[in-house]
Amino acid sequence: MNLENFKETIQKLKKEKDAFILAHYYQRPEIQKVADFIGDSLELSRMCTNIEQKIVVFCGVYFMAEIAKILAPDKKVLIPYRNAGCLLADMAIKEELEKAKKEHPDAKVVAYVNTYAEIKALSNVICTSANAKEVMQKVKADKIIFVPDKNLAAYHAKSLEKEVILWDGYCPVHNRxxxxxxxxxxxxxxxxxxxxxxxxxxxxxxxxxxxxxxxxxxxxxxxxxxxxxxxxxxxxxxxxxxxxxxxxxxxLPDPIPLCDQMKMITPERLIRCLEEEIYEVEIEQETAEKAKAAIEAMFRL
Ligand code: SF4
The missing domain is CATH 3.40.50.10800 (NadA-like)
Incomplete structure (x- = not known):
């Protein structure tokens, strides 16, 4: 299918389904060309609360679509490919975070936005790469467990007078x-x-x-x-x-940094997602509420 046909098909489907398309900056150019809004994690989370359409299609990886569902629970949130995951988010394990919290009861948990809802639900506040330093500075604690990106945490920890416990996680794309x-x-x-x-x-x-x-x-x-x-x-x-x-x-550096998880959203999968209204994101209510509180704490800070 050529780009013009793809654009036309998406326009028609968006109207028919009353849908709004969000896309992350790392998406394929053809996906960014049909999106209603393109942004990084912070811009996309802010946008989620301002959408009037009934359906939100999130072209990104799964934790991002989860944020849309957490912030806009009344919308039908779809992701064109259910298995588009984030290898960094996979490095934060719920049981390990529970253990770390017990070991450091005086610490506050700052979770990077690249985490799944169950990790956000265990955290005091969320941050993105755009506001990580500000959040770490403002959170009321002298000790922080930062989960899961050790590079991002270490970069900002240098300029903070706080103890930052680094998680052993990293984005394989950026770490390379x-x-x-x-x-x-x-x-x-x-x-x-x-x-x-x-x-x-x-x-x-x-x-x-x-x-x-x-x-x-x-x-x-x-x-x-x-x-x-x-x-x-x-x-x-x-x-x-x-x-x-x-x-x-x-x-670009040589070799070129490329996230194959982000590229799993293809024009064909986006069309199918809209036509069949798949794959719907669902989060257990208690987890969603706790995760929402941590995201809102970020907006307040
Ligand atoms: S680039 Fe890294 S952090 Fe971003 S989605 Fe891909 S694996 Fe996750």
């Missing part, structure tokens, strides 16, 4: 961005500015020219006087960057 993978590109483009996501390992965040969440990286490229950038994050981000800053030269 080594300084060597950037250096290979930098050698050919020594004038390029290196900008990276805080999920990258310390050897990268310590040497980069700028570290920021996906939306902060997009803003940086748009507003920077520089012309050329090596972008250390998932390759899908370049779609939005090119739109926002069409004259800038954007390069």
């Amino acid at each position: 961005i080594t300084w060597d993978s950037i250096e290979r590109v930098k050698q050919k483009h020594p004038d390029a500015v290196v900008i990276v996501h805080p999920e990258c390992p310390p050897e990268v965040t310590e040497r980069a020219d700028f570290v920021g969440s996906t939306s902060q990286l997009v803003k940086f490229v748009k507003e920077s006087p520089h012309e050329k950038f090596i972008v250390g994050t998932e390759e899908g981000t370049l779609f939005k960057m090119k739109k926002e800053a069409p004259n800038k030269k954007l390069l």
Whole structure:
């Protein structure tokens, strides 16, 4: 199916089903082209509470669709591919977090948004890569259990006067961005500015020219006087960057960081999802309520 036919089919189905499509920045370009709203985790969570349509289709990984359901429980929330998971979220195990809470009863749990609802439900507050430092700073505790991304937590912990207990979790896509993978590109483009996501390992965040969440990286490229950038994050981000800053030269590390879980949402699966109204996200009520309280705590902070 060509892009024009795909766009037409989706327009028709959205109208027929009264549906709204959300897409994460890491989605395939053709999915981003038909989405009603594109954003990073924080922008998408905020958007979830402002949707009028009956059906919300979440083009992203499963924990993201769960957030939409938690924040908009009256909507029918669908994900085009039920098994699109997040390898980082998989690293936070409920029983292990319960154990850590018992071992550190004086600590507050700050959970990264990349966690499933059952982990959010055990947490005091949620954060995203855009607001992690602020949340960790403002949460009323001198000791924090940060779950599950150790790179993001370590990056911000350096500048906080708090004890931060790091979880042994990481995003395999960002953790594979080594300084060597950037250096290979930098050698050919020594004038390029290196900008990276805080999920990258310390050897990268310590040497980069700028570290920021996906939306902060997009803003940086748009507003920077520089012309050329090596972008250390998932390759899908370049779609939005090119739109926002069409004259800038954007390069990726070698090898290219690619999240195959995010790419599991395809045009065919999106059409089928709308046509058949599959796969619906459901969360047990008590878990959803506790997870919602932790998300709302983030918005308050
Ligand atoms: S890029 Fe990493 S954190 Fe994001 S969805 Fe993929 S595995 Fe999860």
